[in-house]
Amino acid sequence: xxxxxxxxxxLQKQGGTESSQGKVNIxxxxxxxxxxxxxxxxxxxxxxxxxxxGRIIRALLEIAISRKWANVTAVLMGMSKAIxxxxxxxxxxxxxxxxxxxxxxxxxxxxxxxAPSELAIQTAEELGTLIHLNExxxxxxxxxxxxxxxxxxxxxxxxxxxxxxxxxxxxxxAFNWSSKVHGSSExxxxxxxxxxxxxxxxxxxxxxxxxxxxLELDFHIYIPQGKPPTSITIRYVSDRWMGxxxxxxxxxxxxxxxxxxxxxxxxxxxxxxxxxxxxxxxxESLYANKFNTFTGLQTQAFWTLINTKxxxxxxxxxxxxxxxxxxxxxWYGS
Numbered sequence: 001x002x003x004x005x006x007x008x009x010x011l012q013k014q015g016g017t018e019s020s021q022g023k024v025n026i027x028x029x030x031x032x033x034x035x036x037x038x039x040x041x042x043x044x045x046x047x048x049x050x051x052x053x054g055r056i057i058r059a060l061l062e063i064a065i066s067r068k069w070a071n072v073t074a075v076l077m078g079m080s081k082a083i084x085x086x087x088x089x090x091x092x093x094x095x096x097x098x099x100x101x102x103x104x105x106x107x108x109x110x111x112x113x114x115a116p117s118e119l120a121i122q123t124a125e126e127l128g129t130l131i132h133l134n135e136x137x138x139x140x141x142x143x144x145x146x147x148x149x150x151x152x153x154x155x156x157x158x159x160x161x162x163x164x165x166x167x168x169x170x171x172x173x174a175f176n177w178s179s180k181v182h183g184s185s186e187x188x189x190x191x192x193x194x195x196x197x198x199x200x201x202x203x204x205x206x207x208x209x210x211x212x213x214x215l216e217l218d219f220h221i222y223i224p225q226g227k228p229p230t231s232i233t234i235r236y237v238s239d240r241w242m243g244x245x246x247x248x249x250x251x252x253x254x255x256x257x258x259x260x261x262x263x264x265x266x267x268x269x270x271x272x273x274x275x276x277x278x279x280x281x282x283x284e285s286l287y288a289n290k291f292n293t294f295t296g297l298q299t300q301a302f303w304t305l306i307n308t309k310x311x312x313x314x315x316x317x318x319x320x321x322x323x324x325x326x327x328x329x330x331w332y333g334s
Contacts, residue, residue, distance in 0.1 A: 023045075024049050024053075027042070027045055027046045027049045027050075028049050028050065028053050028083070030046065031046050031049065031050040031083070031086065032082050032083060032086050032087070032088060033086075033088070034086055050083060053083055054080060054083040054084060057076055057079050057080045057083065058080055060076055061073065061076040061077060061080055064076055065200075065203065068199055068200035068201075068203070069198070069199070069200070070191070070193035070194070070197050070198055070199055070200045070235075071197050071198065073189075073191075073200065074235070074237065074245075077189070077237050077239075078242070081240070081241070081242045082242065084240075085241075085242050087242050089242065089243070091242075092104070092107060092108055092112055093115075093116055093148060093241070093242055093243030093244070094107065094116060094119075094141070094144050094145065094148065096241060096242060097144040097147070097148075097181070099140055099141065099144060100137070100140070102133065102137065103131065103133065103137050103140060103141055106131040106132050106133055107131050107141065109131075110130060110131050110132055111130050111131060114130075116144075116145045116148035116150070116243070117145075117148075117150060119141065119142070119145035120142070120145040120146045120148070120175075122142065122145075123138075123142070124136075124138040124139035124141075124142050125138060126138070127139075127141045127142050127145075128141075143176075146175060146176045147175055147176050147177075147178050147181050147182070148175060148241070148243075148244065149173075149175050149182070149186050149188075149208075149238050149240075149241050149244040150173075150174040150175050150244060150246070151171055151172065151173060151174055151188065151190075151208070151236050151246070152171070152172040152173075152174040153169055153170070153171055153190070153234060153236060153246075153248055154169070154170040155167055155168065155169050155170070155234060155248070155250060156168045156170075157250070157255055159223075159255070159256070159257050159258055160220070161257075161258060162225060162257055162258050162259060162260045163222060163223050163224065163225055163257070164220060164221075164222065164223070165220070165221050165222075165223045165255075165257070166218060166219070166220050167192065167202075167218070167219045167220075167221065167234075167250075168216060168217070168218055169190070169216065169217040169218075169219065169234065170214055170215075170216055171190070171206065171208075171214070171215040171216070171217065171236075172212075172213070172214050172215075173186075173208050173212060177210045179210070182210075184209065184210075185207040185208060185209050186207070186208040186209075186238065186240065186241075187205065187206070187207050187208075187238070187239040187240065188205070188206050188207075188208060188236050188237065188238055188239060189203065189204075189205055189206075189236065189237045189238075189239060190203070190204050190205075190206060190217065190234070190235070190236040190237075191203035191204070191234075191235055191236075192219050192221060192232055192233070192234055192235075193232065193233050193235060194229060194232060194233075195229045195230060195231050195232060195233065197233060201219070201221045201222075201232065202219035202220065202221060204217055204219075205239075223257060225257075225260065228252060228255075228257070229252060230251065230252055230253075231249050231250055231251045231252055232249075232250050232252070233247050233248065233249050233250070234247065234248040234250060235247040235248075265300070267296065267297070267300060268300055270296070270299050270300060271299075272293040272294055272295070272296065272299050273293060273294045273298070273299045273302055274292065274293050274294075275287060275288065275291075275292060275293070275294075277294070277302060278328070280331075283328070283331050287324070294321065295320060295321050297314075297316050297320050297321060298320075298321045298324065298325055301314055301325060302325075305325055305328070305329060306328065306329070306332060
């Protein structure tokens with residue numbers, strides 16, 4: 001069942017009622033709680049606080065996303081939707097649907113700790129009995145629970161190297177689509193965070209549409225060799241719906257990363273070869289105006305490349321002479 005603590009709707013008012021901060025705090029809480037304000041001046045102030053409070057939190061949310069702060073991003077998303085939906089995070093998520101007040105009242109009284117996903121697998125008759133109403137009300141509650149946005153996220157771990165892990169996510173919608181309720185698309189944020197839920201490792205913004213069967217996402221994260229984490233967390237959060245979120249803990253107990261490859265050739269301390277090693281006056285004359293000796297890397301690779309037919313991989317930084325060695329191979333091959 002959905003576990004949450006029913007918090008008191010009046011949060012701490014820092015600064016008291018005499019300060020601007022305290023007044024804004026009270027007005028914002030009253031707006032979210034849908035309190036009716038009688039004073040005309042307070043009505044205007046309440047609308048101003050709600051409008052600009054939502055903008056400020058959205059701006060802070062963009063900063064948190066750019067800094068890849070996992071916990072801060074999740075909290076700010078909840079605060080933003082609380083103002084937009086005028087709904088507290090501890091309220092029943094199905095309050096976002098247009099249901100009769102009797103259904104809401106009985107749902108909070110008899111089944112407030114039930115998550116929409118748990119209600120969605122019941123029958124209309126069972127839900128009617130659960131909320132102490134008839135089957136018709138149970139059917140309306142069932143339709144709302146089955147239309148509540150949720151995603152099915154499957155993952156596959158694919159190591160690409162000794163310190164790079166590719167995580168393939170398969171995302172499917174796990175709710176009944178209604179154009180009246182969901183419109184043309186449902187936006188979601190999905191990200192991978194570290195085991196302490198401090199940093200976002202990779203993040204994506206997706207749009208779920210009615211005809212979407214499956215969406216695949218590829219995330220690449222760094223796995224330190226010295227101390228790999230015990231797990232990571234995949235989290236998705238709806239950009240519109242309060243409570244439409246979930247997290248999946250991915251353990252790394254059975255993850256086996258490739259060993260560090262030791263296939264490079266160590267550099268030998270050799271004297272630089274002169275152009276006479278080419279043993280061709282014509283080729284020597286072509287390079288005489290450019291250099292007199294080969295570099296250290298060219299010197300080391302010269303014998304293998306020129307005098308053998310072995311397969312070789314010559315990797316070096318820019319301007320290390322790779323193109324010159326390739327040209328020599330062409331000359332010798334011709």
